[in-house]
Amino acid sequence: MHAHDPQPMEFGPLGPLQGSTRVPGDKSISHRALMFSALARGRSRIQGLSGGGDVMSTAAAMRAMGATIARAGDGIWEVDGVGTGGLLQPAQALDMGNSGTSTRLLMGLVATHSITATFIGDASLSRRPMNRVIEPLSRTGAEFTASPGGRLPLTVRGICPAAPISHSLKVASAQVKSALLLAGLNTPGVTRVFEPIPTRDHSERMLRHFGVDIQVEERDGGRDIALRGEAELEAREVQVPGDPSSAAFLAAAALIVPGSEVRIEGVSVNPLRAGLFELLQLMGGDIALDNPREVDGEPVADLHVRHSRLRGIQVPAHLVPSMIDEFPIWFVIAAFAEGTSRAGGLGELRVKESDRISAMAAGLAEIGVRAEESPEGLAIEGSGGAAVPGGGTILSQLDHRIAMSFAIAGLHAQRPVRIDDMAPVATSFPAFQSTIEGLAA
Ligand SMILES: O=C(O)C1=C[C@@H](OP(=O)(O)O)[C@@H](O)[C@H](O)C1
Numbered sequence: 359m360h361a362h363d364p365q366p367m368e369f370g371p372l373g374p375l376q377g378s379t380r381v382p383g384d385k386s387i388s389h390r391a392l393m394f395s396a397l398a399r400g401r402s403r404i405q406g407l408s409g410g411g412d413v414m415s416t417a418a419a420m421r422a423m424g425a426t427i428a429r430a431g432d433g434i435w436e437v438d439g440v441g442t443g444g445l446l447q448p449a450q451a452l453d454m455g456n457s458g459t460s461t462r463l464l465m466g467l468v469a470t471h472s473i474t475a476t477f478i479g480d481a482s483l484s485r486r487p488m489n490r491v492i493e494p495l496s497r498t499g500a501e502f503t504a505s506p507g508g509r510l511p512l513t514v515r516g517i518c519p520a521a522p523i524s525h526s527l528k529v530a531s532a533q534v535k536s537a538l539l540l541a542g543l544n545t546p547g548v549t550r551v552f553e554p555i556p557t558r559d560h561s562e563r564m565l566r567h568f569g570v571d572i573q574v575e576e577r578d579g580g581r582d583i584a585l586r587g588e589a590e591l592e593a594r595e596v597q598v599p600g601d602p603s604s605a606a607f608l609a610a611a612a613l614i615v616p617g618s619e620v621r622i623e624g625v626s627v628n629p630l631r632a633g634l635f636e637l638l639q640l641m642g643g644d645i646a647l648d649n650p651r652e653v654d655g656e657p658v659a660d661l662h663v664r665h666s667r668l669r670g671i672q673v674p675a676h677l678v679p680s681m682i683d684e685f686p687i688w689f690v691i692a693a694f695a696e697g698t699s700r701a702g703g704l705g706e707l708r709v710k711e712s713d714r715i716s717a718m719a720a721g722l723a724e725i726g727v728r729a730e731e732s733p734e735g736l737a738i739e740g741s742g743g744a745a746v747p748g749g750g751t752i753l754s755q756l757d758h759r760i761a762m763s764f765a766i767a768g769l770h771a772q773r774p775v776r777i778d779d780m781a782p783v784a785t786s787f788p789a790f791q792s793t794i795e796g797l798a799a
């Protein structure tokens with residue numbers, strides 16, 4: 359059902375990258391903007407929504423459950439919500455495509471409505487673990503029937519009224535946290551989540567923007583979150599900032615291609631998302647966060663990045679959660695630094711769209727970069743700024759971030775790097791190639 363024609367493509371040097379550009383709306387914030395406005399009463403207006411495939415999977419699911427979602431212009435969407443408790447029984451299985459965030463957050467929403475929904479997805483999503491949400495959500499009284507190993511396809515039989523739950527996260531995961539908070543919206547009483555390690559807090563910030571009573575307190579280095587249920591969300595205007603996880607690829611290109619200087623405007627620099635930029639500064643990268651401001655409760659800045667001599671580094675453990683999706687492109691950046699770079703504590707990377715540790719180790723070997731894989735990490739030997747050998751073919755494995763990371767490596771390689779399939783890039787950054795070409799022109 360999800361088979362697509364592979365789009366093989368070669369990436370070689372294009373010369374220095376120069377000029378200003380923008381990136382798509384933040385994917386995490388876009389999912390939440392659609393879900394919360396679809397749940398609010400009245401008409402919300404979203405500006406800067408990501409047009410990527412993952413966010414469109416969320417839009418299709420919210421429509422299938424009763425919301426009206428219409429595109430009113432470039433990146434502008436209008437959503438008529440159903441009101442908390444008002445989700446309708448979907449007529450067919452909800453197709454989540456490649457999107458883990460859509461799946462796990464919507465499982466939380468469905469769990470506390472009187473509806474039953476089946477979730478399906480592509481081959482990558484169908485390998486990803488869902489027990490991390492099934493187990494805590496089962497305590498609401500909802501029932502789950504999953505494929506072996508807690509995988510898709512799976513069916514959620516929601517319950518209303520549900521029981522409020524109190525849960526301490528076992529893995530640092532904003533998706534699990536958000537699934538439980540979303541389940542709490544249509545539940546009497548207070549839903550509580552404790553996260554020992556803080557993760558991206560877009561759900562908390564945006565629920566507050568939609569008028570929900572949500573309290574966050576710091577405790578023992580983590581966060582206690584309490585959400586008052588039977589919440590009425592009020593329709594809102596939401597402006598979605600640029601996606602730092604997409605900007606990361608352009609920043610990487612500017613850092614490694616000699617002579618480059620690039621500005622990326624209006625990027626989210628939420629401290630729980632901006633770990634990569636801090637790490638690159640520690641490595642000697644010339645990255646400035648200009649014109650800092652706040653947009654609808656989210657910190658935003660313009661990134662100014664220049665080609666830099668980078669020093670290898672051991673990634674400080676406290677930065678890992680705030681750059682969890684940026685490790686594939688960071689491994690590529692490390693391949694151009696001086697000396698060896700190392701990162702550990704990355705077990706979660708093995709359960710993303712691909713096993714990102716082994717996919718990156720295999721790809722780096724393919725382009726002539728020495729890298730050593732360990733159960734939870736990777737060590738990369740850098741070229742000291744010289745072009746890497748390149749050549750070879752990278753298997754993108756239905757993982758947009760693997761495809762984009764090696765495309766960037768090709769921009770400073772002795773021989774072009776071939777990617778077997780660039781189609782997955784459309785899940786988060788459909789204009790990736792044209793944006794790079796625009797900066798090189
Ligand atoms: O909540 C979110 O929007 C996301 C949380 C992270 O996943 P985990 O919760 O599995 O760490 C991240 O990798 C994903 O791309 C988006």
Ligand SMILES: C=C(OP(=O)(O)O)C(=O)O
Binds near residue numbers: 711
């Ligand atoms: C892990 C990612 O997304 P998701 O979990 O939503 O599939 C990602 O975009 O890197």
